[in-house]
Amino acid sequence: MERFERLKLTVAYDGRPFSGWQSQPNRNGIQDHMKLAFAEILGRPVILHGAGRTDAGVHAFAQVAHVDVPYGKYALRTWTAALNAHLPSEIRVLNCTRAREGFHAQYSAVGKVYTYRIWNHPIHHPLEIGRSWHVAHPLDLDAFLAARTLLVGTHDFASFAANRGVAEETTRTIYYIQIKRGRELLTLEFAANGFLYRMVRMLTGSMAKVASGRKPVDWIDQLLAEPGKQKANTTAPPQGLYLLKVFY
Amino acid sequence: MERFERLKLTVAYDGRPFSGWQSQPNRNGIQDHMKLAFAEILGRPVILHGAGRTDAGVHAFAQVAHVDVPYGKYALRTWTAALNAHLPSEIRVLNCTRAREGFHAQYSAVGKVYTYRIWNHPIHHPLEIGRSWHVAHPLDLDAFLAARTLLVGTHDFASFAANRGVAEETTRTIYYIQIKRGRELLTLEFAANGFLYRMVRMLTGSMAKVASGRKPVDWIDQLLAEPGKQKANTTAPPQGLYLLKVFY
Numbered sequence: 001m002e003r004f005e006r007l008k009l010t011v012a013y014d015g016r017p018f019s020g021w022q023s024q025p026n027r028n029g030i031q032d033h034m035k036l037a038f039a040e041i042l043g044r045p046v047i048l049h050g051a052g053r054t055d056a057g058v059h060a061f062a063q064v065a066h067v068d069v070p071y072g073k074y075a076l077r078t079w080t081a082a083l084n085a086h087l088p089s090e091i092r093v094l095n096c097t098r099a100r101e102g103f104h105a106q107y108s109a110v111g112k113v114y115t116y117r118i119w120n121h122p123i124h125h126p127l128e129i130g131r132s133w134h135v136a137h138p139l140d141l142d143a144f145l146a147a148r149t150l151l152v153g154t155h156d157f158a159s160f161a162a163n164r165g166v167a168e169e170t171t172r173t174i175y176y177i178q179i180k181r182g183r184e185l186l187t188l189e190f191a192a193n194g195f196l197y198r199m200v201r202m203l204t205g206s207m208a209k210v211a212s213g214r215k216p217v218d219w220i221d222q223l224l225a226e227p228g229k230q231k232a233n234t235t236a237p238p239q240g241l242y243l244l245k246v247f248y
Numbered sequence: 249m250e251r252f253e254r255l256k257l258t259v260a261y262d263g264r265p266f267s268g269w270q271s272q273p274n275r276n277g278i279q280d281h282m283k284l285a286f287a288e289i290l291g292r293p294v295i296l297h298g299a300g301r302t303d304a305g306v307h308a309f310a311q312v313a314h315v316d317v318p319y320g321k322y323a324l325r326t327w328t329a330a331l332n333a334h335l336p337s338e339i340r341v342l343n344c345t346r347a348r349e350g351f352h353a354q355y356s357a358v359g360k361v362y363t364y365r366i367w368n369h370p371i372h373h374p375l376e377i378g379r380s381w382h383v384a385h386p387l388d389l390d391a392f393l394a395a396r397t398l399l400v401g402t403h404d405f406a407s408f409a410a411n412r413g414v415a416e417e418t419t420r421t422i423y424y425i426q427i428k429r430g431r432e433l434l435t436l437e438f439a440a441n442g443f444l445y446r447m448v449r450m451l452t453g454s455m456a457k458v459a460s461g462r463k464p465v466d467w468i469d470q471l472l473a474e475p476g477k478q479k480a481n482t483t484a485p486p487q488g489l490y491l492l493k494v495f496y
Binding site (some may be wrong): 127 | 261307309332
């Protein structure tokens with residue numbers, strides 16, 4: 001019987017050239033490129049799981065994936081180098097370790113951190129194209145902070161999730177939302193035990209709506225009080241979003 | 249007789265899609281795009297001068313240009329908006345003011361600041377492609393600092409200039425070279441009363457050669473001592489270079 005070992009990969013990517021993390025019929029998912037790199041190296045297909053899907057255009061500093069490969073085939077450093085030699089330059093394996101017994105990139109995850117970048121200035125900076133959401137009108141920082149206070153903690157976030165046709169538990173705990181305001185750049189960092197589908201983008205879109213004065217902060221309260229009855233219905237674009245860290 | 253006014257424009261760009269600042273036969277110079285935007289707005293060609301040429305792939309946070317337009321045609325804010333409506337999104341006019349009498353973007357400049365970014369890690373980060381020079385081997389910070397000490401001040405920098413077939417004075421004063429080292433990112437900031445053709449890239453390439461251990465720091469001294477006799481002959485790639493500021 002063939003022995004396998006499970007690798008844990010830390011992967012960074014620029015989301016722009018790809019159709020999101022998940023395998024796609026067009027084979028341009030980041031997962032497709034990863035699987036192809038393994039298949040080229042091993043001469044046979046592999047099953048590869050990511051910590052979570054990221055949409056097309058969303059970036060990652062440290063997505064995590066696991067994969068089973070024949071035991072002892074290569075040293076861990078060799079795996080990193082070999083994978084990077086087969087991957088497009090916009091996807092890089094930053095680190096490769098041997099996973100502990102029973103490790104699963106998705107199911108073992110106990111928390112995630114995402115960053116969302118907003119360029120808040122009448123003119124979008126050329127070096128920010130594809131890397132931030134351009135909001136030309138002023139955003140009120142106090143309104144952001146007020147919305148943040150309501151969102152942090154354990155809530156049913158059904159109103160802040162896009163439907164993807166799967167019934168799932170919609171309660172999550174947001175540990176913190178850190179808000180940093182520079183001259184033009186507004187950075188939101190979200191840490192939670194997990195996020196629903198498009199939740200970070202819907203949270204960001206909703207907070208920005210309040211900070212634009214188009215909704216009162218009470219609206220956030222209503223969305224939380226009656227989960228899923230009304231949807232936030234405002235989703236910040238993918239290019240401002242970065243998967244920063246997965247905790248295990 | 250028609251009256252004109254001189255506009256001073258502050259322009260940011262991502263250098264990647266263009267053939268450098270200067271007008272080109274392929275019309276893909278940033279200057280070409282700027283001139284085209286004016287021609288479309290005014291219905292006739294303009295003469296437009298930049299503070300200095302940047303090579304293909306070099307970025308700008310604040311290139312400066314001047315242009316003469318019919319007096320009082322538009323308010324300054326309208327110029328900014330109209331130009332940005334006609335320019336590719338990778339070029340943005342950030343600011344438009346009325347230039348003082350006799351102002352010339354190139355000849356009135358008394359100083360410039362450039363930044364050069366080096367990603368010093370075995371793996372180039374996907375979000376750094378086209379935005380930094382990837383140097384995979386270790387660079388010694390002390391050697392960088394020693395080279396810096398030799399370069400700052402007034403010197404004949406002929407050994408650190410690419411020939412472009414024009415005889416020019418090659419003495420310049422470097423006010424400072426600030427070196428910041430993060431975990432992977434090494435940032436060099438150069439301020440001088442002016443730079444020769446490709447000088448920042450040749451200074452960076454030379455300092456990196458010393459920091460790689462491929463040349464002793466004395467080599468910098470020799471290049472300075474016998475200007476132009478020997479060329480530094482090592483030019484850091486354009487994508488790490490950013491024009492940060494022009495002083496008048």
